[in-house]
Amino acid sequence: MRQSRTLIPTLKETPADADIASHQWLLRAGYIRQNFSGVYSFLPLGKKVLDKIEQVVREEMDKVGANEVLMPALQSADLWRESGRWDKMGPELMRLNDRHEREFVLGPTHEEVATSMIRDEVKSYKKLPLTLYQIQTKFRDERRPRFGLLRGREFIMKDAYSFHDSEQSLEESYQTMYQAYTQIFTRLGLNFRAVIADSGAMGGKDTHEFMALSQVGEDTIAFSDQSDYAANIEMAEVLDCYSFSEQEAKPLELVDTPNQKTMQQVADYLGHALDAGMKSLLYQIDDAFVLVVTRGDHEVNEIKLKNHFAASKVELADEKVSGELLQAGFGSLGPIDVPAEVKVVCDLAVRAMANVTCGANQDDKHYVNVNPKRDLVNVEYADLRFIKAGDPSPDGKGTIEFAEGIEIGQVFKLGSFYAEQLGATYLNDQGKSETMLMGCYGVGVSRTLAAIVEQHHDDKGIVWPVQVAPYQIHLLVLNSKKEEQVQLGEQIYHQLTSAGYDVLYDDRKERAGIKFADSDLIGIPYRVTVGKQADDGIVECKVRMTGEQSERHFKEIIPYLERSLNPN
C-alpha cells in the first residue's frame, strides 16, 4: 500500500485525554480515532491488526471444532426477560424501542440468543455436544468509558457457547477451550496468565480469566514465579504451611495500651513487630456477627469470608455494635472471652502464632503473650486472608508475585443456568427429557489489540510482533525529489509485493525526519530505507524491535527477509 493513498494520520503530540500507553500510541500512530466517548473507528492500520487478531482466533476456534455463526446485535427484550437479565442488568445494558414501541437490547453478550436458538433446533443428545462462536461488535453503556479500547461502549468480541449432555462433556470442552485460548494468546505474542476467577452470580462454577500482564490493568493477579499458577488476587488460596513457633508459651498478661488504636500503634507502643499482633475485625455476615482474626500484617479477603459462610452479604459491623456486644471499641477487640452470640473465626496463620498480642475487649487494654492453642476457645480456623507477594504458591511450586492484568479472555462453565431459564432441553438416549449444560468463552478482540500495544511499545512508538503487524515491511524513500531514489523505491516495492510480502511504501513528499518518526510510531517490524546510496543499489535495513541495522544491496533484501521472518 502506498502511504500517499491511505489514511495514517500520525500525531506529533500525545492527545491530552489519553492516559495509558496503548491509547496514546494507537492515536498517535493513526490506528484509531475516537468518534465520541468510548466509541472508536479503526482506521486502515487498526483494521489490519484487528483482522490479524481475528484470523488467529478463528483458526484456533475452527481447530477445536467450534462452528462460526453470526447472531444479530438487536435482541428481543422478551428473551432477556426469560433469562432474568432484563431486570438484573442496570443501565450498562443498552435498550431501545422500535417504531412499534417494542423493546430491544443491543447485545453485550449472546447467551440468550444462542440458548434460544439451540433450544429450538437441537432436540436429541445425538446432536450434542455443539459449540457455536462468532466475532462481533458488542455494546455496553459504560458509565465512564476510559483507557481507549480497554473500556469502550462499542467493542469487538469473540463469544462462544457450548452445549452438553453431561458434566464430563462440558469439562472436556472447557479444557479444550482453555488450551485454545492459551494457543491464541501465545500466537498473538502476549505475556499472559490464565487466572482462577470468581464465578460471580450467574450460577456458574469453574471459570478462568486470561489476563495480559501490564502496568495498567484493572485487576491484580497473584502468580507463581516458578509455575503457571495464577489467580485473581481475590481467588488465590493461601497454603496452610505456617511454621509453628518453637517458643515456650509465656503467661497471659493484661496490659494498658492507652489511646493505641491501630495495629501499628499497638505494635510500636508494646515494642514488637506487626506480625506479632492479632488483628480482630467485627463483621456482620448475613444476620450474624462474626469476629474475624488475622495476623497483624495480613488483610482479610472478604470474598473468602463470603464463600466460607456461603453468605450473600458481608460487611464491617458498626462500632456501636462492637461496644454493645464486646464492650470495647474497634481498637481493642480480640478473640479471648468473646460472648457466645459472636462467632470467632481466625485465619490459618493465627494458629501458628506464639506469645503475641491481641485486644482484650476492654478499651485501652490488650493481652500479651497470647498463645492460640491455650488461650483461644470455640474458635474456627480457615483460609481468610489475601495472598501476599512472597507467599508460597498454592500449587506448591515457587513463590507468589503480583502483577496488574488486562482481562483479554474468559472461559466459564455456565452449567444449567441459561438452559433452565430458557427451557433448553433434549431427549437423552433413554428418551427422557433433560436440561442442557452450557459453557461460554469470550475473547475481547479490540481489547486484545490494546493489550498487545501495552506490552509492545517503546518510547518512540509501537513495536508490533510480526504475526499481528499491519504490514511486514515499511519501505521508505527518503528524498522523493531524487529520481534514483524514487526509481529504486518503486523497483523494490514491486519486487517485494510480487514476492507476496505485505509492504507499506512511504512514497509521500515529506522530509526524511518525518518519515523516520512516523515509521517508528507505526512500528512495522522491518524497515527498508532507500536513501543516498540508491545510486549503488544500497539500502538500509532496520529491525524495529532490536534496532539492529544493516546495509544491503537491494537484491539481497528478499533472502534477508526470508531468513528473518522464517528463522527455522
Next chain:
Amino acid sequence: MRQSRTLIPTLKETPADADIASHQWLLRAGYIRQNFSGVYSFLPLGKKVLDKIEQVVREEMDKVGANEVLMPALQSADLWRESGRWDKMGPELMRLNDRHEREFVLGPTHEEVATSMIRDEVKSYKKLPLTLYQIQTKFRDERRPRFGLLRGREFIMKDAYSFHDSEQSLEESYQTMYQAYTQIFTRLGLNFRAVIADSGAMGGKDTHEFMALSQVGEDTIAFSDQSDYAANIEMAEVLDCYSFSEQEAKPLELVDTPNQKTMQQVADYLGHALDAGMKSLLYQIDDAFVLVVTRGDHEVNEIKLKNHFAASKVELADEKVSGELLQAGFGSLGPIDVPAEVKVVCDLAVRAMANVTCGANQDDKHYVNVNPKRDLVNVEYADLRFIKAGDPSPDGKGTIEFAEGIEIGQVFKLGSFYAEQLGATYLNDQGKSETMLMGCYGVGVSRTLAAIVEQHHDDKGIVWPVQVAPYQIHLLVLNSKKEEQVQLGEQIYHQLTSAGYDVLYDDRKERAGIKFADSDLIGIPYRVTVGKQADDGIVECKVRMTGEQSERHFKEIIPYLERSLNPN
C-alpha cells in the same frame, strides 16, 4: 466439517411465512434463522457463504486502492443534525439514548461519520483522492420487513466513501467503482444489470443501481436485448423515432360517444385500435394545471413529468377542476380548444399520429380524424411516457425487455452535499480552501446472498455457484452401520481435506433418503457418495448443477475434482 458436529437444521416443509424462493430455501436448508421480524442469525452454512461474498468484495475493493476501515454502529445524533438527516429521516432511522440521555443513531449508512473523520484528518489536496470502505452491520427500522434477507432491519453492507478535489477525480473513482462492482457481481455468479437510477433528493447527480434480475424484485428494469443498456423503468428515456403516418389528413369531425369513458370503451365504440386514440389527463403540477396527452396505449411517467417541469409536486387534478376549467369530465378531455390557463404537453409519440381520436372537452363527445400538426395549437412535445417492452433501446442497440430486479449495489456521485453540511474542506495547490467532492458506493452483502439463491435454485433446493458455495464437496456415507462404508468415507474425508478441499462430510446416523434430500437442499456443487460399492472402492460422483452422475474409483476423485473445479 463433520455434519454430526455442526448445526444444519434442515426443514422438510416450507415455512408458512416465507414467500419467496431465497427465503424459503435458506430456511429449509438451514442457512439462516429468524430471531424476530426482519432480524436473522446466520447459521454455520450461512456464515460461510457470507464470508465468501465478503472476500470477493474485499479483494475487488483492495484492487482499486480503497482502504478498509471499521467505523462504529453507534453514531452521535449531533452529526446527523449537522447533515440534516436527523430531521429528514423518519422512523426507519433507529434512535436511542445512552444512560446520560444523550441521543444516538444506529447507523443505516456512514456518510456523516466518514465525512467528519476526513474533515478532521485531511487538510490538503495532496492527500486526495482517498477512498475508505467497510463491511459492517447496518440497521434500518423497516415498517414491514419482508422477503427474508431482502428487506431486513439488521443487515450487512459494504459501504465506501471517496473524497476528491475535482469533478474529474470523482468521475474517475465513479468509473473505477462501477467496474469493480461489475467485477464483484460477475465473480459472484449473478445475472445483473447496472441501471441508470434516480438520484433522489440528496443533491447527487449520477447514480447507477446494480440490479440482480429475478422473479421477485421490488423494481422493474428496462434493458436492451442487444447491449448492456439498462435503466430503472422510471428513468428509461424513450427515443424520438416514431414513424409518421403516410395517411392523408381527413377532415376533423365531432362525434357522439355516449357514456364511453375509458380509452378502451371509446376505441371499441368507434371501432379503432387503442393506439389510434389520444389519452388526455389533467394534472396539477406545483400550482399549474396541465393537460398531459399520450398515445392511447402509452402510460404517463410522472417522474419524467416532474423533471420536465422541474416541479416538486405532480398529481392528477380533481374531476371537479376538470369540469370548471375544461367543461368536461375525465372521460372526454382532449388537447383541442383548451383555454389558455391550462397548458398542454404531449408525449413525442402523439406528434406522429394521424387521423386519430381525442376527447372534445364536451361530455359524451369526441373528435375523430385528429391530426396533431393541423389540429393542436400551443402544444409542447416531450418524452413523457414509460418505456414499453419492444421499444427501441435508448442507446440505439436492440429492443427493450423488462425484468424484475433486486438492488444489490449502488454507485452514487454525492457531489458536495455532505462536505458542505459538515464543513469538509481542504487547501488546494494555491493554498485556497475548497469544499471536497464525494462519492459513495454500497453493496448489500446479505441481500446479495439472497439474490444469488433467487437465481440459483431448483425444485429440490439451492444450487450454489462454486465460488460462493459453503463447501466444495459434500461427502455422503449412505449406511453408517456398514463398517466398509464408514472406513472408506473416513479415508476419502482425510484424503480430500489433506489436499486442501473444503468438505462437508455427512457422517450422521441417518437414512440414505434423508441424506440425499438434505444434500440437494444444501446445494454444494459436487457430491461424492459412498454406498454399496464401497467394498470395491467405488463411489458415485454427482454434479448438483447439471445432475451429471458418474461412478469412480475413490483414487480418481481428486483428479476428477481438479479437472472439474479448474476446467482450464
